[in-house]
Amino acid sequence: DTQMTQSPSTLSASVGDRVTITCRASQNINKWLAWYQQKPGIAPKLLIYETSNLESGVPSRFSGSGGRTEFTLTINNLQPEDIGTYYCQQYNGFPWTFGQGTKVEIE
Amino acid sequence: QVHLVQSGAEVRKPGSSVKVSCKASGGNFNNYAINWIRQAPGQGLEWVGRIVPSFGPPKYAQKFQDRVAITADDSTTTAYMELNTLTSEDTAVYYCARGPGGQRGDALDIWGQGTWLAVSS
Numbered sequence: 001d002t003q004m005t006q007s008p009s010t011l012s013a014s015v016g017d018r019v020t021i022t023c024r025a026s027q028n029i030n031k032w033l034a035w036y037q038q039k040p041g042i043a044p045k046l047l048i049y050e051t052s053n054l055e056s057g058v059p060s061r062f063s064g065s066g067g068r069t070e071f072t073l074t075i076n077n078l079q080p081e082d083i084g085t086y087y088c089q090q091y092n093g094f095p096w097t098f099g100q101g102t103k104v105e106i107e
Numbered sequence: 108q109v110h111l112v113q114s115g116a117e118v119r120k121p122g123s124s125v126k127v128s129c130k131a132s133g134g135n136f137n138n139y140a141i142n143w144i145r146q147a148p149g150q151g152l153e154w155v156g157r158i159v160p161s162f163g164p165p166k167y168a169q170k171f172q173d174r175v176a177i178t179a180d181d182s183t184t185t186a187y188m189e190l191n192t193l194t195s196e197d198t199a200v201y202y203c204a205r206g207p208g209g210q211r212g213d214a215l216d217i218w219g220q221g222t223w224l225a226v227s228s
Contacts (some may be wrong), residue, residue, distance in 0.1 A: 001169075005181070006183050032212055033208075034214035035214070035216070036152075043202055043204075043218035043219065043220060043221055044152065044202075044204075044215070044218060045212055045218075046215060046216045047142070049211050049212075049214030049216070050210065050212070050214065051112075055216065067201065079126075079138055087151065087152055089152070089215070091206070091212050091213040091214060094166050095154050095167075095168040095169065096142070096154040096213060098152040098154065099151070101151045102151075
């Protein structure tokens with residue numbers, strides 16, 4: 001199985017900051033990586049697919065980059081509504097696997 | 108626009124089974140994958156398995172291989188996940204989610220509302 005490791009586990013930043021979350025895969029997953037945002041008690045929401053493609057309706061302050069084993073999610077100009085937990089997911093090979101999550105808080 | 112609506116919360120005793128449904132509306136049910144993901148209280152996301160209706164056998168995570176069955180009924184555009192030999196560690200919210208395929212692959216773009224399963228004696 002491909003292990004996905006996110007860092008940091010928790011991130012605290014101010015409104016307007018640029019924040020970056022990293023996701024590392026234990027093996028090459030090419031470009032088949034997605035990012036999700038989850039708020040408490042609600043299903044995850046797809047933000048980014050295929051490493052860097054923004055899902056329809058997602059604000060342009062979200063962006064993704066990377067490839068093979070190292071990927072990043074960047075949030076520019078952090079907004080209060082961006083608080084939540086972010087997960088990466090690889091869909092290069094079965095079983096699909098998720099990172100353990102990064103909780104984003106506002107200072 | 109595709110919508111996924113799941114069945115309601117369940118309570119089961121250890122050793123029993125549960126079958127959760129996920130009804131799809133909109134879109135072509137046979138053209139995309141339905142994945143099942145679970146989330147234990149306070150924990151992260153765990154992929155259980157997936158099926159592409161009318162397109163071969165389902166795929167399962169090894170961890171669940173021996174006690175899960177994912178099926179789909181074209182006539183009602185409903186997918187099901189049955190989990191057997193339940194233990195307290197199966198207590199979780201279970202989500203179905205669409206993998207649209209094509210360039211998007213199994214980036215899970217549409218999710219059901221989740222079904223809470225409590226396993227307790």
